[in-house]
Amino acid sequence: MSNEGLPPPAGLEFPCDYAMKLMGRNTPEFRATVDAIIARLPPHEPAVDGERVSRDSTFLSLTRHVHVASRAELDALYRELHATGLVLYAL
Numbered sequence: 001m002s003n004e005g006l007p008p009p010a011g012l013e014f015p016c017d018y019a020m021k022l023m024g025r026n027t028p029e030f031r032a033t034v035d036a037i038i039a040r041l042p043p044h045e046p047a048v049d050g051e052r053v054s055r056d057s058t059f060l061s062l063t064r065h066v067h068v069a070s071r072a073e074l075d076a077l078y079r080e081l082h083a084t085g086l087v088l089y090a091l
Contacts, residue, residue: 012071014068014069014070014071015067015069015070016067017044017066018066018067018074019047020038020063020064020066020078020090020091021063021090021091022034022061022062022063022064022087022089023059023060023087023088023089023090024059024062024087024088024089025059025060025086026057027060027086029086030060030062030087031051033084033086034062034064034084034087035064037081038064041066041068041077042067044066045067048065049064051063078090
């Protein structure tokens with residue numbers, strides 16, 4: 001079966017609000033570093049951010065809402081977060 005002639009799948013349209021899911025070790029440094037990076041972005045409509053600790057309290061999952069102007073800005077943000085060495089997984 002061919003996809004020829006069909007429009008490409010829908011993706012994000014920029015600018016947009018985006019919910020980032022970030023996972024790392026449950027340390028104050030992880031949360032503080034993520035929040036410091038996110039705080040450098042332009043202000044946006046407040047959204048409810050979330051945090052969830054793993055069952056054995058080893059890991060922390062953070063949801064942080066950001067407003068990004070382009071795919072390049074979103075990609076750069078993910079690269080900066082991963083470069084800290086504290087973010088183990090990001091969606």
